[in-house]
Amino acid sequence: MPVQNEQNPRALGRVLLTGGTGMVGSSVLSALLDADSASEVISLGRRPSGRQHHKLTEVTFAAFGDAEAITPHVAGVDTVFHCLATYSSRVSREAYEEITVDWLGALLHACETASPSMTFCLFSAQGARPDGGGMSFALKVKGKAETALFKSNIARKFAFRPGYIAPSGSRDGWKLADYLFVPVQRLIPSIGLTSNELALSMLKTATNDPRHSAVLENGDMRTLLD
Template sequence: MPTPTDKTPRPLGRVLLTGATGMVGSSVLAALLNAESASEVVALGRRPSGRDHEKLTEVSFTDFGDTQAIEPYLIGTDTVFHCLATYSARVSRAEYEEITVDWLRALLTACETAAPKAAFCLFSAQGARAEGGGMSFALKVKGEAENALFASTLKRKLIFRPGYIAPSGPRSSWKPADYVFKPLQRLVPTIGVTSDELARAMLETAMRDPRDTVVLENSDMRALLE
């Protein structure tokens, strides 16, 4: 179903971005640096992105579970893009829950205090369900993360559930599965989006969708990109 659009786009303003060195986060960062609507981008991360831009401030940061440590970086923030994520196969279940849910809750609590009017954009996954459903442990945890956002007092809550995400970057960043799914995604676009397309959908929705609560499935994003 096509998403409604606002004829008067909302400025992204001062943006806080997490996960800027990941596949999705790096595409979101590139889109933000090219977006006139974003006046400043503060990227919290364990390592620098390697980008040099006049409106980018990179902060070496590891205390993602510490609400008070996050708060100073949120003051004056208009839009948050939370792209910090990990693959469930790379960490233990406890670590996956900590990164996906606990760190998100800390960020949300900090945002409620320091930037309560900010729009919050959450990178989730196809198959996640806020009611606790999902076909795998990872999707159930993603559903818990969505619940945390829905339970927050923030006014604008935007969730994105892409299917397969094809890397838009160089081949050095590819994983074995990408060599199968990326060509398939070209033949059957509906199975997913590229990381650059996902970034574009996230920015466009934050700027133009008039709703305060938005959950975009992969098909919604594909329709938005047409």
């Protein structure tokens, strides 16, 4: 159960976002640009979103496995939303683990070096476990990523494990499963969240949760939307 302290919310401040052009990352980016407590948003990604906003700085970046190259971009950052992810079905197992675990490890090392007092929010998956367990290869890898986060010296760290994520907005990029599950999710919201709802729950946790470390399951995030 999430614990919220809305009496004295924490400012998001200077924010670093990864994966800002993905389904979840684009929803987080929109929420950040609308958030008064986010003073600046640095979007570090493999391609630009094309958005224009006075708070937004987009950096086209490919060296995600190089902590030294990442460090200048996290200096002075207050909050990180790490939404960079890929589907395990689209890449090899080696590439999936590199993107999910190794790239995260480089980012965490850069954050520990430049801004260890920050808040770090990790987009994970339902069924992942921080002990590296899980019912599939992808979930085991997600578990390894959570392990790396919670072993880090970063001051505040949260992992988010949504169920089914229904795309918000247009149908551009929908998968076959989305045409099947989006209507079901609308009828039975408890099975997951929309990408916009996930983004909102991540921002609420970063600003209002008094804990230093927590895993938020799908139900916990839905509670934050009430």
